[in-house]
Amino acid sequence: MNTTRTAVTVVGSINLDLIATSERLPTAGETIGGAVLSEQPGGKGANQAAAAARLGGRARMVGAVGRDSAGQRMLDALGAAGVDTSDVTVLTEPIGTALIVVDRDGENQIVVCPGANAHLSLDGVEFGPEETVLCQLEVGLPVVLEAARKAQGFFVLNAAPAMDLPAKLLQRCDLVIVNESEYALIPALAEAKLVAVTYGGEGSAMFEQGRKVAEAPSVAVEVANTVGAGDAFCAALVLALRSGLDYAAALSVANAVGADAVGDPSSQPDLAQLGQYLEQTASASDAR
Template identity: 35%
Template sequence: MSDASETLGLLDRIHGTVSVVGSMNADYTVTTERLPGPGETVNGSPLRILPGGKSGNQAAAAALLGADVRMFGAVGSDANADFLLGKLTDAGVDVSGVRHVTGASGTTVITVDANGENTIVYSPGSNASVDVEYVTSARDALTEADVLGLCLESPIDTVTAAARLCRESGVTVLLNDSPFTPVLPPELIAAADILLVNEHEMAQLLGIDEPADGDWNGFDWTAALERLRAFGFEKAIVTLGGDGSVVLDATAAGRSSATAGDPRVTRIAPVRVDAVDTTGCGDSFMGTVLAGLASGFELHEAARLASYVSAYAATGHGAQASYGTAARIRERFGGDER
């Protein structure tokens, strides 16, 4: 059995319940030959409005893989509200707990260049109304899950309250420090079980110097793990863009690892594709990890599967619009060859 088939075989084992608290946005997306510089105007494609929001994306990705996903957040009183909820429902997400408020729903303005790179401007809208009172009122439904997914497109007090409520109920909490916040509240760190960041965010958060040449292959990941533990996390996934990811797991001392010398450090190889649009790829990675953790996967197993799911997302346009079902991902990468 090939490594791809073994990893993609995990898709058959997706189950369990995921709660996601956070943002839903309408993504106003234009593609250009290249991203404009300051003060510059470039020609773009016709405007497309696509479903997004980091939390909504993560929920959709997990549901498409087969997890039982419940979304908690808020939409406005505009036409985008029904659009966003309809797309999440189509992906299999339970949106019955989403709050409706007066005003605009969350939006993002996204420009994507010919190489698939993007710039994003975020306007919170209704997402700003996802407050502590709302999370507390949803406690019973929220804490029925196996795992909770959080990012930082919601007020930090709300994120902290949700993490604390779920941690007290024995729910595993996965925190995505994105949009990046360099100073996290101690209460949030204490309530979160696993951190998900990219390499630049990790370096800033832990006060670590990045490699001068930008090559992370020779980086001292064991030292990073120790800094992470001192910061307050025993487990983390650090994504490296097109170079894969690294799983740091202080509890995995007795496990065989892909990284020689320290079984607590596992390097996850990238899955190579011709990228069309990288918008939402990180969220599909997060959603896969959520689905994997809810299904009882080890953290390194969830990260390996997430490499395939996020690579698939890079081959299509938009965020949720580019996500695949378990069957489509298996077909794309040959996971049925078992």
């Protein structure tokens, strides 16, 4: 594995997560009492940037926050994780907010209020040829399209939340990352050049133009919170692939990182260096 620190620039959302932890998720029209409320840094973009930095990448965040105390807290959290926040814009709009309900098994329901994320602009933002650019779909599609156009190097899209994607965007993607539900909701992904699909407890797989070319099993873990697990997986997979690992090894490492994140109640969990997960998965493979 190449030990040079991979440069990852994340273009995406920065949110304040308001999390209610309850025994179970409510049904439509139902009120449930006895939940515990917490606030923490979140947003798919920020989660992925924080994970990339903690795993050992050189992470830069391009996003927007509000000019309020919550916005400053989100910036402080990214900085503490080791993320370069010089391209995060501070706007008059309020911070993006995610309202999350998590049950005792770690399953969740999420409603996102975009706030400042809806006003993100890439004016003046440039990307170098050595940078991997990682986007999601919690910011406006025009911003993602602009990032894809401006990116000079490896371009990755975490296509979440699922939506119809323009053909020109998919053609630009060097890698698309989705979960199995998103893969089913976006039929055009069957023609994409490279797609990584996560299957929760069933592991993950890599597809080239709809043909499975690699897969890796999941890592058993006690679930605390699934909110940031997919984001940690995305960051780890990008770093692993860009470090020179083959598809199966990269998926294994990303699965191990995702499992670590599932066992942590935070949306931006503390993580080890990527090399430690590589050693862990190599040892597990040798033991089988």
